[in-house]
Amino acid sequence: MQEGYQGTSYGPNNDSGDFTLGPKVNIVTAPVSCAQILSENPEATSGVYSIDPDGEGAQDSFEAYCDMDTDEGGWTLIGTYARTKPGGKERISEYSPLPAVTATDPATGLYQGSLSAFRDVREQVACDFAGCKSTAYQSSLKEAELDMIRYTWCYKDQQENQSTTPLPDCRSRYVANGTTYANCLIDPDRNNMNVVGWQRDIHSSHHSCWLGHGLHTPWAKGTAQCSFNAQGNGTRWGLLWVR
Numbered sequence: 712m713q714e715g716y717q718g719t720s721y722g723p724n725n726d727s728g729d730f731t732l733g734p735k736v737n738i739v740t741a742p743v744s745c746a747q748i749l750s751e752n753p754e755a756t757s758g759v760y761s762i763d764p765d766g767e768g769a770q771d772s773f774e775a776y777c778d779m780d781t782d783e784g785g786w787t788l789i790g791t792y793a794r795t796k797p798g799g800k801e802r803i804s805e806y807s808p809l810p811a812v813t814a815t816d817p818a819t820g821l822y823q824g825s826l827s828a829f830r831d832v833r834e835q836v837a838c839d840f841a842g843c844k845s846t847a848y849q850s851s852l853k854e855a856e857l858d859m860i861r862y863t864w865c866y867k868d869q870q871e872n873q874s875t876t877p878l879p880d881c882r883s884r885y886v887a888n889g890t891t892y893a894n895c896l897i898d899p900d901r902n903n904m905n906v907v908g909w910q911r912d913i914h915s916s917h918h919s920c921w922l923g924h925g926l927h928t929p930w931a932k933g934t935a936q937c938s939f940n941a942q943g944n945g946t947r948w949g950l951l952w953v954r
């Protein structure tokens with residue numbers, strides 16, 4: 712006997728047809744996030760995993776780097792900015808949609824699909840081989856707030872969206888009682904080099920002061936020259952994590 716079910720269906724106008732339902736198939740779907748992987752397997756180690764943040768939504772699964780060790784783990788690397796590129800992209804669409812799968816000296820890429828599976832964010836700026844100059848955290852964010860943080864990696868998208876969603880505050884430490892910075896700025900002067908995260912500089916002549924803000928050498932390429940007509944420093948990169 713054939714496995715499954717067979718029968719006849721009847722429609723509203725007395726039309727009918729035979730049908731056969733096949734045996735149940737278990738469709739294996741990718742986890743939505745590194746946090747889901749870690750929750751289902753607390754022994755999971757940091758590395759590259761296939762995830763599908765919008766589940767059955769249209770975005771395909773992709774290979775993502777998961778940090779399962781730092782700050783309780785479960786962090787998905789969704790944004791990477793190379794030290795070899797000038798800073799200051801205008802649009803999220805200008806990025807490769809695939810972030811790098813390493814947190815060390817990565818190429819540039821930014822995941823562009825839904826962030827609805829995530830709530831926490833960690834942004835690391837001016838990273839080099841010894842660590843990152845600044846790390847910013849925030850927890851329990853709405854999807855629109857996470858979108859807004861991602862838009863800070865693309866200053867024209869940010870300018871167009873900041874009227875509806877202000878930039879979230881951030882902490883400079885992972886612990887919940889760390890110092891909180893309004894809009895994630897150390898100084899209200901957005902051109903101040905000591906911003907802790909949510910990188911932005913929408914000043915029309917200074918938008919290259921962005922993400923890397925490391926030491927600049929005039930002959931090197933990179934992310935960080937804080938002046939018009941960007942050419943960066945070649946020594947530091949940026950990372951954007953969500954969980």
Ligand SMILES: [Ca+2]
Binds near residue numbers: 766770
């Ligand atoms: Ca999908």
